[in-house]
Amino acid sequence: GQNIDQPTEMTATEGAIVQINCTYQTSGFNGLFWYQQHAGEAPTFLSYNVLDGLEEKGRFSSFLSRSKGYSYLLLKELQMKDSASYLCACQDYKLSFGAGTTVTVRA
């Protein structure tokens, strides 16, 4: 099985940086995903890490440390549209999701 932990809520100001941490325990590991989910909508894919290190994609970056069972999602130059829930998910033979971190961006 898998145990995935991430903070419940975070608040930040427009233009700022926010880092969402995720820790996981899994019996098998084939990668870590981050998904974004706006209220009332379906999740959409943001990033994927399978090797240690940082993956950068525009304003969003994701980091993975397999030895520590740790990942973070970094959101830079925050915009109001970034207000959403961010789901950390681990993959063994299936994708298992954390409860999500609700990020609120304030003007």
Place this chain on the structure above:
Amino acid sequence: NAGVTQTPKFRILKIGQSMTLQCTQDMNHNYMYWYRQDPGMGLKLIYYSVGAGITDKGEVPNGYNVSRSTTEDFPLRLELAAPSQTSVYFCASSLQGASVQGELFFGEGSRLTVL
């Protein structure tokens, strides 16, 4: 392409009723999944399929059944609906599975209330 299409978007059921949530994808993906999402919770895997004719249980399969007769369709059947099945249901598909980057494409969700 329409992607992943789920119907209905909303449904209210009485306790003990049965219904089927429909899911179809036009991306020729082998892998399909059903998740449920309760308020403030992550997505929980109900059932998944790695190809036509093959299905397997996820984390929370009790009270549900699935079938996969074609690559495109993966319906979820609720038998004897219970209030605990009130949730938002998401169907998803992916081209590849666990061994490679299996990015999931989600449908818009079906909001089910059992009263």
